[in-house]
Amino acid sequence: MRHKHKGYHVPTISLIIPAAGLGTRFHQSSGAAFSKSRRRDSKLFYDLAGEPVLARTLAAFAEIPEIREVVLAVSPGMRSEIKRVLGRATCQKIRYVTGTETRAGSVLSALRRTSPSSEWVMVHDGARPLVTTAAIRQLIRGSVGWDGVILARKVIPTIKRVLRSDGRIESTVDRSTLYEAETPQMVRRSVLIKAYKMNPCALQATDEAGLLESIGARVRVISHDGWNPKITTVTDLFLAESMIQNSNPTCTRTGIGFDTHRLVPGRKLWLGGIAIPSPKGSLGHSDGDALLHAIADAMLGVIGRGDIGEWFPDKDPRWKDVKSGVIVEKVLAESKKTGWLPYHVDSNIILETPRLGPYKMKIRRRIARLLQLPIEDVSVKARTREGLGAEGEGLAITCQAVVSMKRIQIAEGDIRKRRS
Template sequence: MTFKAIIVAGGSGTRSGGRKQWMSLSGKPVLNWSVEAFENAGAAQIIIVVPEDDVAKAQAEFPNAIVTPGGSTRAQSVQAGLKALNAAGDDIIMIHDAARPFLTAPLIDSLLLRMETARAVILALPVTDSLKKTDHDTITDAPTREHLWRAQTPQVFRFGDIVRAYQAWTNGQEPTDDAIVADHAGIRVEVVEGSQRLHKLTYKEDFELLEALIMSETQTQIRVGQGFDAHRWGHGESVWLCGVEIPHDKTLIGHSDADAGLHALTDAILGAVGLGDIGDHFPPTDPQWKGASSDVFLKHAATLVRQKSGRLVNVDVTLICERPKVKPHREAMRARLSEILSLPVECISVKATTTEKMGFTGREEGLAAQAICLIEMPVVRA
């Protein structure tokens, strides 16, 4: 059964400490988990709804999806996603929150199976905790938990049904989810039991919980990679180091932008996962890489790690030169590496040293860089 998907990733993340859709979970951004789940399940179309200033970033990251800006509320973002869809009235639409990253093919299949006979279906879990109603901090009642469920996503509807349901919403309050909008419009919504793994990321502690869950389910091994690169100086007015342009009276000479820091780190990551070196993936004889920005190379290496279900733990780059002075730009470099790798800045180190006027770097003939990284990889059984 074919279906289309809307992934809502428009939150500000005030409770989680940042826009959680871009925060790293086991080595890749939270949003990537849901996109990959729908791609692997064969979604005919994927709409990603993000804040307006994240549209370009998301479109670059997910070129096969349609990215659209959301609204100030979840309901507005869902409706923006529905408008972006190319869908007919009977098309099956799954609406999913990116904050629930552990969506699986079996869960998607169970929803599609129920939609063969239902008009609308949601994932949910039965309430198992005792419920208490309070007046501030005093218990006033203990409602029964019988027939009570905790709603999850995806929530699944026929396209025409959910569009009309939102048009008919006149409650005056913000709907808590799409199911209540459908129910308000007279659409019968059925429940399929979800999964405890489909936990919603709301607070910082939720990230720790899901990271621990991944670790408990996966046997991992530690991989260490190291890289080295050097470029000679030439005439110029600035130099690129670790993704940051620094004013200088020379520039580094190379086929690309000659960012030795990014080149060394790219080689370290490729080496850790056993995928050769930067020249294997981006040959200097290929004219398309002439003058290329080296962040393309580093992003490619990080993507290969994610594709192998690996997790980048930390990176450490050392720049070896007499000039320019690196320390004034070090935090900008760490921030740029954090952005490229989707890795917390505290897991990134950039340092600099000289060779006390010795050797080619001491004579200011060139600059060198070395890098090391730590990666967790799942154990591959022979």
């Protein structure tokens, strides 16, 4: 089944989480790290910064509308514990299958339960809880024209080829074309089914990309610099918790912006950088774009730099009739200097007339371009005051904006710098 949004083909995806492994290496590494009361049957149920590992794994996918279903391959007896740790509402959206001793076997069991209407299957390890929504979206965007696409990291350490018998080094491997495969791995459902049928050793495959390679399918790598580890040992769990705790207190901030302008005849009505046909427009020293002013104010609030009245005073002739997009660009540049970037915008436009439904997508696109964001990270809502107040009487327009921002250092995921 195909879904389209104004000419853009949106893929339909079934998410498979293989989670039936015994976690032998994890339990062997735990030793005295956990008291008897804190031990769990599966590493997926261990607490990671206040949430079970599996809950954190699933959280990043909850914001991806292209994912139509989730199929968990679990060992017998895990379902009741999953429902307990995830909550009833989440579990109602999940299908369960019984997994096998091998990863490929578990994926095959889940694949058989996926909807035939799904064009794609995305497979992600249940024990990779730090994958980001941004990385998943990058994977989806990169899938166009390919049979499969996987998340991977460029190999950094020096790699040696050795003899098995005595450990003698044979050679140093050229790492310029080497990548460490991770998950998610996104593959066409029909091609994955074909690979399982054609490859007699399919159940020994360690990942979906390998299966597709075996039948000559086209698979590409999406390289990233983030940190997306698989929790294999207790040390991995502690490192992941440390990263979450170190980044969360300071890596994000939220600013609130608010702006009101009188509406008068003879002025253009600008909203989000788009001219809206209207008999009245905003009165202001600049072009009077209340929405962009609210967004700029919210960003200044995040970086602690006052408000736009201080930066762009109405007595300064430089800003007379200036486009408010220029104001937003200057505030964005200042934000970057201080180490902050916007990653999401939510906004309200309170205006009696004209109706803004036909223009909201244009406004979103313009704001997304100004802030260098994907359009899905910009929300624009419009409402009336039902004839009440200055807005309801058509005398004024009010805009509100909430801008979420992140530190550039954290956003780039530069783990190596943090460790050096």
